[in-house]
Amino acid sequence: MAETAPNPTQRSKPKNVRSRLLLAQLLVILVVLPYLANLIGQPALTSLATRIIILAIAAASLNLIMGYAGLASFGHAAWYGIGAYVVGILYRHSVSGDPLFGLPLGADQLLITLPAAIIVAGLFAAVFGALALRTSGVQFIMITLAFAQMIFFFFVALKAYGGDDGLIIRRRNALPFLDTRDGLTFYWICLTVAVVWYAILSRIVGSRFGRVLEGIRQSERRMAAMGVRTYGYKLVACIISGMGAGLAGALMANHMRFVSPDMMHWTQSGEFMFMVILGGSGTLLGPAFGAAGLIGLESLLAAWTENWQVILGPLLVLAILFTRGGLSGLARMIRGGARG
Amino acid sequence: MALLIEQSLNGIQLGFMLFLLAAGLTLIFGIMGVINLAQGSLFMVGAYAAAVVATQTGSYVLAAIAGLAAAAIIGMAMEYLVIRRLYARDHLDQVLATFGLILFFNQMTVILFGRQPLFVRIPPLLDGSVHIVAGVYYPLYRLVIIGVGLLTALGLYILISRTRIGMLIRAGATNREMVRALGVDIRLLYTIVFGLGAMLAGLAGIMTGPISAVQVGMGEQVLILTFVVIVIGGVGSIRGAFVGALIVGIVDTLLRAFLPTLLRHMMASGSEADALAGGISAMGVYLLMAIVLLVRPKGLLPANG
Amino acid sequence: MAEVLLQVDNLVKNFGGVRATDDLTLDVRAGEVHALIGPNGAGKTTFIGQLMGEIVPDAGAIRFAGSPLGGLDTPARVRLGIARTFQITQLLDEDTALSNVALTIQAQQGHSFRFWKTAAGDASLFGPAQTYLAAAGLAERGNVLVRDLSHGEHKQLELAMALASEPRLLLLDEPMAGLGASESRQMVDSLKRLKGRTAILLVEHDMDAVFALADRISVLVYGKVIATGTPADIQANSQVRVAYLGEGDA
Numbered sequence: 001m002a003e004t005a006p007n008p009t010q011r012s013k014p015k016n017v018r019s020r021l022l023l024a025q026l027l028v029i030l031v032v033l034p035y036l037a038n039l040i041g042q043p044a045l046t047s048l049a050t051r052i053i054i055l056a057i058a059a060a061s062l063n064l065i066m067g068y069a070g071l072a073s074f075g076h077a078a079w080y081g082i083g084a085y086v087v088g089i090l091y092r093h094s095v096s097g098d099p100l101f102g103l104p105l106g107a108d109q110l111l112i113t114l115p116a117a118i119i120v121a122g123l124f125a126a127v128f129g130a131l132a133l134r135t136s137g138v139q140f141i142m143i144t145l146a147f148a149q150m151i152f153f154f155f156v157a158l159k160a161y162g163g164d165d166g167l168i169i170r171r172r173n174a175l176p177f178l179d180t181r182d183g184l185t186f187y188w189i190c191l192t193v194a195v196v197w198y199a200i201l202s203r204i205v206g207s208r209f210g211r212v213l214e215g216i217r218q219s220e221r222r223m224a225a226m227g228v229r230t231y232g233y234k235l236v237a238c239i240i241s242g243m244g245a246g247l248a249g250a251l252m253a254n255h256m257r258f259v260s261p262d263m264m265h266w267t268q269s270g271e272f273m274f275m276v277i278l279g280g281s282g283t284l285l286g287p288a289f290g291a292a293g294l295i296g297l298e299s300l301l302a303a304w305t306e307n308w309q310v311i312l313g314p315l316l317v318l319a320i321l322f323t324r325g326g327l328s329g330l331a332r333m334i335r336g337g338a339r340g
Numbered sequence: 341m342a343l344l345i346e347q348s349l350n351g352i353q354l355g356f357m358l359f360l361l362a363a364g365l366t367l368i369f370g371i372m373g374v375i376n377l378a379q380g381s382l383f384m385v386g387a388y389a390a391a392v393v394a395t396q397t398g399s400y401v402l403a404a405i406a407g408l409a410a411a412a413i414i415g416m417a418m419e420y421l422v423i424r425r426l427y428a429r430d431h432l433d434q435v436l437a438t439f440g441l442i443l444f445f446n447q448m449t450v451i452l453f454g455r456q457p458l459f460v461r462i463p464p465l466l467d468g469s470v471h472i473v474a475g476v477y478y479p480l481y482r483l484v485i486i487g488v489g490l491l492t493a494l495g496l497y498i499l500i501s502r503t504r505i506g507m508l509i510r511a512g513a514t515n516r517e518m519v520r521a522l523g524v525d526i527r528l529l530y531t532i533v534f535g536l537g538a539m540l541a542g543l544a545g546i547m548t549g550p551i552s553a554v555q556v557g558m559g560e561q562v563l564i565l566t567f568v569v570i571v572i573g574g575v576g577s578i579r580g581a582f583v584g585a586l587i588v589g590i591v592d593t594l595l596r597a598f599l600p601t602l603l604r605h606m607m608a609s610g611s612e613a614d615a616l617a618g619g620i621s622a623m624g625v626y627l628l629m630a631i632v633l634l635v636r637p638k639g640l641l642p643a644n645g
Numbered sequence: 646m647a648e649v650l651l652q653v654d655n656l657v658k659n660f661g662g663v664r665a666t667d668d669l670t671l672d673v674r675a676g677e678v679h680a681l682i683g684p685n686g687a688g689k690t691t692f693i694g695q696l697m698g699e700i701v702p703d704a705g706a707i708r709f710a711g712s713p714l715g716g717l718d719t720p721a722r723v724r725l726g727i728a729r730t731f732q733i734t735q736l737l738d739e740d741t742a743l744s745n746v747a748l749t750i751q752a753q754q755g756h757s758f759r760f761w762k763t764a765a766g767d768a769s770l771f772g773p774a775q776t777y778l779a780a781a782g783l784a785e786r787g788n789v790l791v792r793d794l795s796h797g798e799h800k801q802l803e804l805a806m807a808l809a810s811e812p813r814l815l816l817l818d819e820p821m822a823g824l825g826a827s828e829s830r831q832m833v834d835s836l837k838r839l840k841g842r843t844a845i846l847l848v849e850h851d852m853d854a855v856f857a858l859a860d861r862i863s864v865l866v867y868g869k870v871i872a873t874g875t876p877a878d879i880q881a882n883s884q885v886r887v888a889y890l891g892e893g894d895a
Contacts (some may be wrong), residue, residue, distance in 0.1 A: 072435070131633055139639075142375075145567060146626055150626030153622035157616075203760065204764060207759055207763060212752075222731075225754075226754045227719075274436060274439075277436055314444070315440070
């Protein structure tokens with residue numbers, strides 16, 4: 001494609017090569033990982049990797065609005081939790097046979113529940129995003145946090161679906177020809193979904209729409225002077241982002257076979273933000289590395305001491321204070337090639 | 341009627357509590373441009389310090405002093421070690437760094453005091469009820485909270501509009517260079533302002549102790565409610581914080597108090613009505629925030645204009 | 646005489662107690678360069694903000710090509726054919742100069758709700774973008790990141806981006822401010838090439854540039870136009886001299 005363009009942006013070329021190389025390495029690691037885990041006698045690693053992959057989907061979705069469009073949403077866990085609840089509620093009805101909204105709804109098929117979760121999360125993101133986008137800056141951070149908290153309280157109060165205690169999903173949603181109950185199979189499913197989602201995001205980011213989002217991050221005033229009404233673009237980005245989070249939530253509900261309001265606790269939103277920042281916001285693969293880094297670190301610390309947060313907290317503070325751009329910033333600092 | 345008066349007073353009392361937190365948060369934001377999530381942690385620090393000293397010594401005066409001092413000292417240490425490096429950063433960095441602080445403070449509290457909540461008795465001097473109007477009695481302690489809140493609001497008003505330090509605060513918010521030109525160490529000024537905000541949060545924590553459990557995570561619950569207050573009132577405006585806090589306090593309390601009865605009248609199933617009422621009243625203030633935003637995106641009383 | 650493109654009548658804007666725009670009346674004709682000069686704080690940037698719909702005036706009317714602009718937001722005015730440059734440059738610092746212009750062209754081509762096709766190699770964007778860069782004197786600098794460009798190049802890029810939206814009226818907010826002598830000359834040359842193609846409202850302190858470019862000059866003092874005329878008229882106008890000398894500014 002680059003050959004047909006009269007003026008391809010030259011600087012992106014080596015960067016592209018490097019990121020493709022990184023992508024290839026990452027995929028190889030992810031494909032080998034479950035076998036390696038069995039080989040070294042740590043099969044639980046596959047489950048941990050599944051969790052990371054799922055969270056990486058949610059983090060990448062947040063990255064679209066936070067990293068590319070510069071909208072710091074502190075409520076991402078709400079869409080994630082809603083996606084999970086869609087799976088939980090549909091499962092519950094498929095088991096009990098009770099009508100949902102007076103209709104015989106209920107599903108335990110992944111091919112139904114995943115799209116349903118994506119759509120419902122997207123709808124919620126559309127409504128709340130439309131309101132939250134009336135603000136900007138610090139108000140946007142506060143209001144997304146508050147709205148997510150509101151949704152959290154809603155599910156806490158939703159006694160019909162377990163309230164505080166959440167919902168247990170006895171069996172993972174099924175897929176034709178595949179045994180989703182098998183941990184390894186489920187790992188492959190999540191990995192495939194993640195690869196597809198990242199591929200979609202990479203197209204979006206490189207598209208005209210993505211260019212507008214990056215413009216909005218850098219100077220919203222300039223975008224207006226170009227004749228661009230930014231609100232619609234930000235809203236659509238919020239919806240796509242919410243859909244991705246819903247997708248991740250639906251997978252996580254299947255992975256854990258459990259849904260509870262804790263999934264949309266505000267600290268979960270904070271963790272998503274950290275994944276984006278630590279991995280390098282506004283880069284395609286950053287959130288994946290951020291998710292792996294944060295969850296890996298948490299697991300390591302938790303294995304060491306039950307009071308791991310007392311160490312994680314200050315580490316995160318240090319990461320923000322001294323490595324701008326998270327892991328990639330750290331890597332750049334170590335290489336000594338920091339350009340500013 | 342008696343219940344309405346009592347619950348309205350409860351709402352006002354919650355409102356003043358929220359005001360103490362919102363005032364600190366919005367003062368710090370308005371002047372230093374920093375959004376500090378750990379304000380909730382300072383609330384918790386104040387509550388714990390007071391609770392521990394009260395149970396150890398039995399002296400509520402000492403407890404209050406300890407709570408204020410602990411919040412102020414930890415607040416200023418926080419400013420010196422972390423917040424100071426965040427002034428020039430964007431709000432996202434500030435949010436994330438102070439999020440890390442919350443993890444630290446919560447876990448540290450668990451290590452020091454365990455997960456069991458601490459309970460503090462109401463000071464004997466302030467125990468009991470006061471006759472307000474015909475047949476309505478109201479707990480003296482809660483009235484004292486309202487009184488302290490009112491005095492603090494007045495004190496803040498005087499501090500900011502009438503004193504030299506208030507003049508510096510106002511000037512510092514709009515023109516750092518000018519304050520520097522006056523020969524004032526702006527760093528010191530910021531530390532003091534931050535300590536002041538911390539003390540306000542600590543004060544709220546101290547007073548909350550005897551009427552609710554002192555426990556880990558108490559700060560974040562109230563912090564998010566404080567955000568609602570600030571969004572409704574207008575970011576950076578103390579007056580907005582005051583109005584927003586009272587509105588949120590009253591709406592939240594009244595919804596929780598009266599919505600279940602109201603819905604039980606309207607719905608056939610009592611348990612469903614209770615569940616629904618529980619849900620709606622928990623979300624009530626957030627809905628209120630959504631409505632305010634629809635009408636006035638910058639809040640009711642924004643800081644400038 | 647050419648038709649009037651922009652007609653401003655009795656525009657008023659107060660900020661608190663300060664009257665930033667005071668009963669301002671002014672017109673710009675199709676194809677002309679109309680310079681707006683005045684001491685610092687005369688309200689020139691506020692005036693541009695009101696023309697662009699970034700600031701809402703308290704009173705008065707603005708008509709563009711015969712139709713009123715009241716109530717239209719900035720993007721709507723841009724689509725009608727008004728473009729501005731910023732005195733304090735507003736550029737996408739992390740992108741190349743070329744992709745800054747390309748994004749402007751993209752905005753010009755209609756909505757950007759296109760999610761799949763990659764924008765980076767789009768010849769319909771980057772081809773014309775190069776042309777506009779060249780028109781602003783940045784032909785060789787397209788692939789440099791904006792943050793690595795000099796101040797003067799930022800000013801040129803502002804111009805290229807304003808041109809890329811093919812405006813009928815170009816509002817230039819101090820395009821020479823902070824430029825060195827040779828950069829100023831280059832900017833004047835670029836603007837001279839534009840003369841006649843598009844109407845320009847030029848806010849500028851550099852009197853050499855103003856007299857080199859302007860067909861008409863208006864003098865703004867304390868939000869009020871105190872004189873309008875040809876460069877020769879303005880030079881001869883004693884009131885203007887007093888206003889300027891009184892301010893101790895040039």
